[in-house]
Amino acid sequence: MSEVQFKLATKEDLPFIVSVYNQTIASHIVTASLQPVTVEQRLPWFEAHKPDAHPIWVAWLDDKRAGWVSLSPYHPRAAYHITSEISIYIDRQFQHLGLGTKMVQYAEQMAPSLEIKNIVCLIFGANLPSLGLFKKLGYETWGTLPKVAELDGNLMDLKILGKAV
Template identity: 25%
Template sequence: MTAHIRPATPQDLPAIADIYAHYVTHTVTTFDDTPLPLTTWRQRLDDLSALQLPFLTAHHANEVIGYALATPWRPKPAYCHTVEDSIYLAPEWTGKGLGRPLLEALITAAGEANAKQMIAVIADTGTPTSTALHLACGFTHAGLLTNVGHKHNRWIDTLLLQRSL
């Protein structure tokens, strides 16, 4: 299965919001507990554009089937060359080999935006999928934070992975 990957546009945001809402509502992949409104997604697109950081979408047959973005890791100036990645696929598109090209495109775009390090913060969902994807794309283990999140009546660890760009 192949997908076309390109920068996100305002027209992509409703589909992106829907994809993310699924993970907010049904999983512990994200620690958000309510779906983000479209206005938040518009602001995120504007903010990343102003910072020249990538916000990418994956499309198949003109349908948004996934997205990935790189956000500032921390707000302090010394962290300005370190980004955190986020990558989500529509649930019906997981397991089809689309995560890797999307993450690889994000890594390339973040490097072109002068980022030097990328951090992945991966919630312990009970499956190794996201960790395996990141390791396959050159990330290495950087740490484990135990019991730092609580969602859906369970405590959640987060794994930190890191990659030089």
């Protein structure tokens, strides 16, 4: 794989971010969204991600946008400021190239400069590829919320994985 570059996301990246996110909805194992989202719907989410606290980065491979990774507030109460939730989404044409590993590692590398001490991820129990990726990178199961979501008629467990960084 060529070298991956990470750039802070700008509003010009938002259509790409939304497009990649929408690619995952039909699988019913990646996100709890049931219908595709629009750029307008995701704008408040995007604007809430401040580069100096909870950034969104776009991963570039061979001068093309390949995916994105974000660190979001884990919880709005102040004492949780040391913990962020990671999300990664990879464009279909760039999957299975090891990009997910590089995206998670990049976020972990940047976390200390953002005063983040823990990274958590929320993954459906049926999403075996994501569970495998994060476990391979040293994330441990910190909890399970059984049958908290219904996707396509199936009740889904939500796994909470975490790691001190």
